[in-house]
Amino acid sequence: MQNQEEALHADTALLRIAAMLRTDKKAAFGAVVIAIFILVALLANAVSPYDPYKIDLANRLGPMSAKHLAGTDSFGRDVLSRIFYGARISLVIGLLPSIIAILIGTALGLVSGYYGGFIDFIIMRLADIVLAFPSLLLALVIMYSLGVSLLNLFIALAVINWGVTARTVRAQTLSLREKEFVEAARACGVSDLAIMFRHILPNCIPTLLVILTLDIPEAILSEATLSFLGVGAEPPTASWGLMVSENKQFLFSQPWVAIAPGIAVLLLVISFNFLGDGLRDALDPFMSE
Amino acid sequence: MQSVLEIKGLTTHIKTKAGTIVPVNGVSLSVLKGEIVGIVGESGCGKSMMAMSVLQLLPAAGKIVDGQALFEGADLLGMNKRQMRSIRGDKISMVFQEPMSSLNPTMKVGKQVSESLILHTKASRAEAKERTVQIFQEVGIPDAQRRYNSYPHQLSGGLRQRVMIGLALALKPALMIADEPTTALDVTIEAQILKLMKGMQAASNTSIILITHNLGIIAELCSYVYVMYAGQIMEQAPVFELFAEPKHPYTQGLLKSLPMLGEHREKLHAIPGSVPNLASLPPGCSFCPRCDIATSACYTLKPGLEKISEARKARCLLYSKGVAL
Amino acid sequence: MSNLAFVKADSLVKEFSIKPEGISFMRAASVQAVSGVSFEINRGETFALVGESGCGKSTIGRLSIGLLKPTSGSVYIDGIELGSLSGSDMKRMRSKMQIIFQDPYSSLNPRMRALEIVAEPLLAHKVYSSRAQAMQESMHLLEMCGISSSLASRYAHQFSGGQRQRIGIARALALRPQYIVCDEPVSALDVSIQSQIINLLVELQEMLQLSYMFISHDLSVVRYISDRVCVMFLGKVCEIGNTNEIFGSPRHPYTKLLLEAVPKADPTQRKDKDVLLGDMPSPINPPSGCRFHTRCPYKKGICSELEPALEIKGDRSVACHFPFS
Numbered sequence: 001m002q003n004q005e006e007a008l009h010a011d012t013a014l015l016r017i018a019a020m021l022r023t024d025k026k027a028a029f030g031a032v033v034i035a036i037f038i039l040v041a042l043l044a045n046a047v048s049p050y051d052p053y054k055i056d057l058a059n060r061l062g063p064m065s066a067k068h069l070a071g072t073d074s075f076g077r078d079v080l081s082r083i084f085y086g087a088r089i090s091l092v093i094g095l096l097p098s099i100i101a102i103l104i105g106t107a108l109g110l111v112s113g114y115y116g117g118f119i120d121f122i123i124m125r126l127a128d129i130v131l132a133f134p135s136l137l138l139a140l141v142i143m144y145s146l147g148v149s150l151l152n153l154f155i156a157l158a159v160i161n162w163g164v165t166a167r168t169v170r171a172q173t174l175s176l177r178e179k180e181f182v183e184a185a186r187a188c189g190v191s192d193l194a195i196m197f198r199h200i201l202p203n204c205i206p207t208l209l210v211i212l213t214l215d216i217p218e219a220i221l222s223e224a225t226l227s228f229l230g231v232g233a234e235p236p237t238a239s240w241g242l243m244v245s246e247n248k249q250f251l252f253s254q255p256w257v258a259i260a261p262g263i264a265v266l267l268l269v270i271s272f273n274f275l276g277d278g279l280r281d282a283l284d285p286f287m288s289e
Numbered sequence: 290m291q292s293v294l295e296i297k298g299l300t301t302h303i304k305t306k307a308g309t310i311v312p313v314n315g316v317s318l319s320v321l322k323g324e325i326v327g328i329v330g331e332s333g334c335g336k337s338m339m340a341m342s343v344l345q346l347l348p349a350a351g352k353i354v355d356g357q358a359l360f361e362g363a364d365l366l367g368m369n370k371r372q373m374r375s376i377r378g379d380k381i382s383m384v385f386q387e388p389m390s391s392l393n394p395t396m397k398v399g400k401q402v403s404e405s406l407i408l409h410t411k412a413s414r415a416e417a418k419e420r421t422v423q424i425f426q427e428v429g430i431p432d433a434q435r436r437y438n439s440y441p442h443q444l445s446g447g448l449r450q451r452v453m454i455g456l457a458l459a460l461k462p463a464l465m466i467a468d469e470p471t472t473a474l475d476v477t478i479e480a481q482i483l484k485l486m487k488g489m490q491a492a493s494n495t496s497i498i499l500i501t502h503n504l505g506i507i508a509e510l511c512s513y514v515y516v517m518y519a520g521q522i523m524e525q526a527p528v529f530e531l532f533a534e535p536k537h538p539y540t541q542g543l544l545k546s547l548p549m550l551g552e553h554r555e556k557l558h559a560i561p562g563s564v565p566n567l568a569s570l571p572p573g574c575s576f577c578p579r580c581d582i583a584t585s586a587c588y589t590l591k592p593g594l595e596k597i598s599e600a601r602k603a604r605c606l607l608y609s610k611g612v613a614l
Numbered sequence: 615m616s617n618l619a620f621v622k623a624d625s626l627v628k629e630f631s632i633k634p635e636g637i638s639f640m641r642a643a644s645v646q647a648v649s650g651v652s653f654e655i656n657r658g659e660t661f662a663l664v665g666e667s668g669c670g671k672s673t674i675g676r677l678s679i680g681l682l683k684p685t686s687g688s689v690y691i692d693g694i695e696l697g698s699l700s701g702s703d704m705k706r707m708r709s710k711m712q713i714i715f716q717d718p719y720s721s722l723n724p725r726m727r728a729l730e731i732v733a734e735p736l737l738a739h740k741v742y743s744s745r746a747q748a749m750q751e752s753m754h755l756l757e758m759c760g761i762s763s764s765l766a767s768r769y770a771h772q773f774s775g776g777q778r779q780r781i782g783i784a785r786a787l788a789l790r791p792q793y794i795v796c797d798e799p800v801s802a803l804d805v806s807i808q809s810q811i812i813n814l815l816v817e818l819q820e821m822l823q824l825s826y827m828f829i830s831h832d833l834s835v836v837r838y839i840s841d842r843v844c845v846m847f848l849g850k851v852c853e854i855g856n857t858n859e860i861f862g863s864p865r866h867p868y869t870k871l872l873l874e875a876v877p878k879a880d881p882t883q884r885k886d887k888d889v890l891l892g893d894m895p896s897p898i899n900p901p902s903g904c905r906f907h908t909r910c911p912y913k914k915g916i917c918s919e920l921e922p923a924l925e926i927k928g929d930r931s932v933a934c935h936f937p938f939s
Contacts, residue, residue, distance in 0.1 A: 189704075509881070
């Protein structure tokens with residue numbers, strides 16, 4: 001009996017996520033799709049049927065066929081292979097800057113909300129500045145002033161995204177700070193840093209996951225947009241945004257060349273949203289009855 | 290005497306993640322004209338769900354699966370939405386625990402009362418306003434003329450509850466259902482509100498169902514009491530008899546566990562265990578795991594609600610044979 | 615007497631500023647939540663603070679353990695003034711005084727297990743050299759408060775309200791304090807659970823020689839548990855004295871009316887009682903003279919002009935121009 005009880009409650013975050021994936025079909029779908037994309041990105045050179053950069057002018061704008069499953073683009077390159085290689089950029093661009101932005105935003109939001117006063121004022125005005133500019137415009141400005149490169153794209157995407165996190169975490173900290181369990185910790189002499197990391201941060205995690213699942217698709221889309229506008233990845237790099245951009249004039253005549261990478265963006269973005277929803281529920285202790 | 294509301298075998302199911310629970314399990318009760326009936330129970334005993342079922346205000350996951358609620362001869366449970374709306378507010382009104390959430394925060398409180406008068410009595414605007422100010426005076430809102438133009442957040446909790454009671458009584462309903470009407474208020478304000486409700490009931494012969502966890506309020510106001518536990522009525526009795534000689538072990542335990550103002554006892558009686566979880570009730574008597582005098586039969590037989598004297602019933606194997614599982 | 619005092623509060627004043635956050639052009643207004651309150655709590659004694667919402671009782675509780683700093687006045691714990699302590703001395707001092715909260719839902723971190731919650735103060739103060747020892751002690755504390763060790767790895771929300779309150783008590787006891795502020799520890803609990811927690815608090819007090827400040831609006835509970843009572847109204851003391859004397863023969867009109875307002879769980883004691891007039895006055899703009907005069911049925915001319923001083927007679931003090939004798 002006692003062992004059963006213990007087994008029942010010795011749950012870890014990992015076990016709960018596993019249980020969630022078994023029951024939540026949408027989240028499971030998201031996880032599978034993301035896993036496939038990750039595999040494809042890692043093994044792009046093995047799974048791609050053709051070299052994504054190999055130009056074959058004889059086969060320009062070829063339709064979908066057994067040879068070229070997603071057709072060929074205006075240079076005769078295999079679209080499917082380019083999508084496989086493009087997954088690398090999209091995943092890295094989606095994950096890295098978003099995670100950096102979340103880390104920066106969380107740290108600043110915690111400090112801002114917990115201490116208040118002058119520090120809070122400064123951090124929030126900085127966040128206001130970032131939020132006041134249209135994010136794409138800000139990214140364009142950063143890219144123009146730093147120069148077009150993948151690293152600078154990371155920086156630009158991280159800078160435009162930390163403000164929302166900081167504001168959200170601050171708001172949550174303000175309300176959590178007043179909770180009696182935080183007061184109890186202070187009454188026990190627990191240090192400020194420990195209160196922030198043990199009592200406040202873990203209770204912000206469901207919100208942070210939601211932000212992350214919104215930020216990742218947004219970063220993927222921003223990359224696509226910036227590449228489309230010509231300040232992201234540079235040709236001939238295989239990037240989904242760039243592929244849509246390069247082939248946009250064929251949208252009505254040979255639609256597959258632009259639509260196929262579009263579908264890849266859509267699939268990845270939806271998958272992150274589904275998985276994020278599931279994770280949030282699984283990590284929320286109130287939902288695990 | 291004639292009964293205003295007669296509930297027979299009301300059973301309500303609610304779908305939850307943990308499965309279907311039965312917060313109201315075959316509840317029967319009757320309210321006579323001009324009577325204050327008390328329903329007492331702890332959190333999760335189904336007392337509020339019972340009231341919500343009668344008024345068809347259940348949450349989306351809830352469903353009435355059996356029973357009747359005869360109000361002036363007609364079954365409320367069989368009525369459609371439109372019929373129900375005309376009964377709610379007009380003939381049956383409700384007062385909730387938190388008046389702030391039942392008042393529209395963007396609308397002046399006077400307007401909220403007069404609108405409902407206009408809607409239900411077809412009074413003119415001027416008449417409705419005049420009547421509202423009069424009602425505000427009746428429920429003891431000082432400076433009623435000025436308060437007519439206040440928004441809910443500008444009033445204290447006590448004044449808001451007075452507005453709610455004013456709203457509830459504006460149409461002179463036959464029945465008022467008050468669900469923990471004073472739980473959010475301070476003791477001295479609570480005393481004011483209880484006195485007000487009692488006065489209103491005496492003046493206009495309104496029947497009241499008073500739902501509360503507070504046995505003190507029951508003792509002061511009600512004439513007949515139903516004790517609920519885990520969705521069922523455990524005991525019902527006229528108030529004097531219930532407090533003088535509780536028959537059900539649960540009622541006995543509740544009364545014994547109250548610290549009394551007048552005396553200083555050595556150790557308080559405590560009912561062991563926790564308030565029951567409706568998702569995992571024991572098979573026999575739902576109170577047996579916490580009962581001092583439970584026998585092995587209590588775990589295997591379901592006690593029925595048996596008549597034990599002219600006006601009393603109790604659900605315990607002390608008084609009934611029980612039904613084998 | 616005073617050499618026995620473990621806690622001593624001397625003319626405590628606490629003001630809260632009510633200006634909006636950030637930089638604004640509004641002049642900062644302030645509310646005096648506590649206005650010159652002095653009291654002593656003896657070793658092993660239960661000292662109750664009684665009053666309605668907004669009377670400042672919770673603020674005093676937090677001032678008395680240094681969770682809030684007084685605007686003026688001082689608190690002495692075991693003869694040491696809290697205001698004079700440095701950060702590290704204050705941290706050491708914290709182990710002598712603890713607090714138990716009202717809301718068993720917001721007082722425990724939902725992302726921590728019961729065992730971790732109780733171990734946290736032990737780890738923060740490095741009471742034990744190893745984490746395993748701290749966990750063992752934490753387990754022991756939980757069992758002392760009635761939580762079986764098989765449940766210790768559950769998360770806080772998997773417990774019922776009463777069990778959560780037991781965990782909160784175990785956490786408060788972890789550092790072996792001598793003084794505990796109990797801020798409405800049973801008001802959020804069901805009737806059948808209240809007496810369990812009260813009995814636990816009484817047992818622990820006897821076993822560990824604790825001094826309690828018991829903050830409550832429930833006079834029956836205060837009557838049962840406390841040795842001395844302080845009745846407060848709007849940041850001021852109305853009356854302090856021995857519990858039996860105060861409840862037996864209240865001298866301040868507010869104490870008397872507060873006692874009468876409590877609904878008694880005995881229908882034979884029903885009577886038409888005097889209810890206290892009106893609402894709680896606003897603490898932002900307190901009434902002149904005696905703060906209670908706007909609600910007092912016994913007021914005379916002087917009450918609105920001159921604030922009555924707290925008249926000390928032996929163990930009994932009262933602040934009223936015309937106290938009952």
